[in-house]
Amino acid sequence: MSGLLFLVRRLGQALLTLLGVILLVFVLFNWVGGDPATILAGKMASAQDLANVRHQLGLDRPLWQQFLDFVGQVLRGDYGESWATHEPVSAIFRSRLGPSLTLLIPMLVLETLVAVAVALLVAALRGSWLDQGVRMVSTVAMSISLLVYIIVGQYVFAYLWGWFPVKGWSDSVLTNLRVYALLPVLLGLFVSVAPSIRLYRSFILEEIDQDFVRTARAKGLSEMRILFVHVLRNAAIPIVTNVLMGLPGLLTGAFLLERFFAIPGIGREIILAVERSDFPLIKAITVYVAMATLAVNLLGDLCYRWLDPRVRLE
Amino acid sequence: MRPQPLLEVRDLEVAFRRTGDSPLVVVRGVDFTVPPCSTVALVGESGSGKSVTALSILRLLPESHAHIHERSRILWEGRNLLEFSSQAMGALRRRSLGMIFQDPQGALNPVFTIGMQLGESVRRAEGIGSARQVRQRSLELLAQVGIANPAARLSAYPHQLSGGQQQRVMIAMAISTHPQLLIADEPTTALDVTVQRQIMTLLRELQRELSMAILFITHDLALVGEIAEEVVVMRQGRVVEQGRCSEVLVAPRHGYTRALLTCRPTLGNLPARLPMIDDQGDLTPARASSGPRSSGPLPVVLEVEGVSKSFVVQGAGWRRSRFQALEPLGFTLQAGRTLGVVGESGSGKSTLARMVAGILVPDTGQIHFPGRGAPGRSGRATQVQMVFQNPFASLNPRFTVAQLLTEPLMLQGVGTGARERVELAVRWLERVGLNERALNRYPHEFSGGQRQRIAIARCLTVNPRVLICDESVSALDVSVQAQVLNLLRDLQDELNLSLLFISHDLAVVRFMADEILVLYAGQVVERGKAEEVYARPRHPYTQQLLKAVPQGIPLSAQGEE
């Protein structure tokens, strides 16, 4: 299969999906959301005030024109001003990206390492007390709301024992990583690792039950080689794809962490924006995150095709 | 005294653990020996425990599920390998044992190249380290198993090879260790008959060259004669008969062995009805042919004219290629007659069946059912019905037998009420050898043969004139196959049914068909009266196909080849 053609085709698909996202966001905020002028102009506004606000926002124009306007905004990367703070929305987004990534990247790396290691261990010892124990503990752990972990973690480790600062952020990435992001990352890891272990365990077990593992045993290979070479290389295909595709999911876990630890990232921003009904900001963040998701998905698809010779591109 | 056997299996008993249930004993009291440099065949139908026995020898059964009884012994050159440490077992597998499996596609790791997987075996077996030496030895092995252009194949992935080539690679891996014993578990079952022939020949040659012993596991007694000196016949986890091939295959003592030998149709032997085994393993003898059926002018019930079909294959980008599954072809089928369609995988025979059944729409050409009114979409159902290959898949598992049989009646508006339809259903059930106690049961409660009977009854409820059988007996054990084939014959005589009988199995087609159509890669390569095509095949492909059919003649009786 030709690699370039595939890439072009997938890019086309991604763009089409992005158009769909834009349409969805538009329909939600400009149509389902009703008249934002009432939110914006305040409860005591007169009819004239409302009309003014509507005109200012271009809401008195036909819907299709408003839609084209929005598409233009997306293309230019300029979503206008926040209704709450009157800063340019794209500037807000840019400044919030750094802190979010400072949280996300260490979380992703640690989570993958821990989850794959534990999953390999419990899959190799399938049915043992360790496997049963990890399964039981992770089932119970997953059933407690992540809010509880954050609340209790912050209270115990930061407030009560003072091991970490309760909240805060600095301008230096290193200080952030060393001091402020530490507890949030650990809590985020703790919250997200249990479902990953379960998932990766099932991926590995799926491969362990395949016929080629029996062949490898018949060849007299050591269990270690079977597990780490034959099984892991096959299981790596869904795992790598899943890590990439799971990135947006981690993002949402970070939403709450940012809010609790007062980290000025995208998650805290979006919660604030929903509280303030700051439509331009929500729209912009949704579109940006969707773009990132689509890009990551594309990357995941390419990785998958690179890892699996059965569907490999030339 | 005979020399010390290479392998001795003594009183083998294997049980599978079941959650919340008592263990299920699948192999019980199995005894046999494999002398050095000889071939022993382990024969049995599904559920006979033959594969479990093979896996126990290599200790490849999952220990969490399977339990080998403490009393059982498997002696390798006199030492009980059930007591080997896992290191010692690993060393034995690396040096002295090789195994090949039924499904070569699954048995090879899909993400590694042939060179890597073969090299892995070579490195361990020979204790050689240098990449050049490993590569050299790998090339030798590939050439030895008859793979053309071995250097290019080393960097190929398993999915880039055909099934036959994959099995050759598996064999290369197995013999890389210079094994004293090669265990071959149904090595040709997943392959076409011509490829099967090649693999069998290869195994025989390798055995002679490498002077190794082979434990050959199969369900097909006809294959046994081609390769083995000794045979062990298993049924329901027990050995029913064992001995030298020349004796067992020629003069079987046990009824079950006799049945296995005779209830499979062969090219030479054409009774009107096949002999059958009942549940006690006793044999119902064959009925002799009642002479050729009348071949006067009969009304035509199916006319196929210039029918062809291609499929779109989704490639990369926007490219889509078309794959021509079937070139234009035509034929007619007369009332009460059988047209046999023979072909290997990819020949387009199933595509043809599905077009006649109305499941696929042909690209070109027309299909007529002369004699009755213009068939609409549901009108088609009363003209032609189809019995599918897999009786486990063709019956809706969530329907009771009553629902399965009354649904077509309801859809075709036969019968006035539920009660009348159920009565009709019972009549058809009885006709195929079941009874009304089956009505409220679900398909999973029946055996494969019983399910296929239900499937046939369901087709007949709408009174079709043409019945398509697409590999309808291929998934069944030999003994059950005979019952279903006999049933089809009985029904044909009684209802004046016309059959379109499709199979890869030439012997079965020979038993059923009056006329033959041979398909190869979507084209008709030969057609004619069955006895003529089989006696004097004109097309080279047909000749090759016929030659590849296992004859079931013991080695000793074959003489030197």
Place this chain on the structure above:
Amino acid sequence: MTVQIYSSMRSENAWSLALRRLWRDPVGRISLGVVVFYLVLVGLVLMGWLGTHWNDPVAVNYAPPTWYATAANRVTLPAEEAWDRTQVIPLYGWTDPLEPIWSEARAAAQRIQPEPVSYRLTLPLGADKWGRDVGQKVLKGTQTSVWVGLVAAFVATFIGTVLGALAGYYGRGVDDLLNGFYGVLTSIPYLLLVFAVAAVFQQKGVGTLILILGLTGWTGVFRLVRAEYLKHRTREYVLAAGALGASHGRRVWVHILPNVSHVVLVQFSQNLVGFIKSEVILSFLGFGVPVSSVSWGSMLNEAQNELILGKWWQLVVTTVAMAIFVTALSLLTDALRDALDPRLNS
């Protein structure tokens, strides 16, 4: 030539077989019991037989949890003071827009001769900031959270199943369209999508919450049901039904649906778990249930501030109530998946 040996076993369909298999598994049995217990509780609260007094101040502020309450476990406050306790928001000099209503209510209260009210000093599960019984609250909160989850899971499973069936069975244009829509929804991370929709719906309430979760949460069901239909539409039993004259609609809903229903059921309970967790987050952030109601999320919200003061009981009670239900539900889902696995059916 009848060749029958029937088992003496009573004939069973796949569902009762699965149920029996579930019952044989102790984990399945216990988790099923717990889930049914919760559902009965939810039913009783819905009927108004339990948890109706969750909003009544029955104890002193932050009454600690004690199981050995004595007869003297009460304090009586004068009526006036009791009334004042309802004025909870300090107004810092602003005029309360609701003042007229308040005065009216006060006047009414005067008219009916307030009596001294007695408050409990301890409660089995403690009291919150306003002296409300945490036990009552958790009953009502459980009802809200589980009910929202249940109804939303019904909505999402229904949408996902119908669309997935159509996309998977018909393929081509239908599939392209629906799969495109799926692609759009899944390219926005779930929680962000929920936030965005929550921001759009100005009206808070249980109905809105159900709508938000149900309309955004069907994608998982869609994906799996579509995959199942893709697989089943070429299965021989479906082809056979077609050859026998069954219409497409009949094949989709009568023939295939029962064969993929196990996937739907497992997805339903997975959705239920997911939706309960989402509801908790939404309500915690104040985008979920209104103040006039209570759910596990809003309880956690209150509990967060109480924890700083060392009042841990509302947090613990809510967490335990939720953990028991969700654990049981997850285990039941796993057990169901095993019990319904068609590979084990034959």
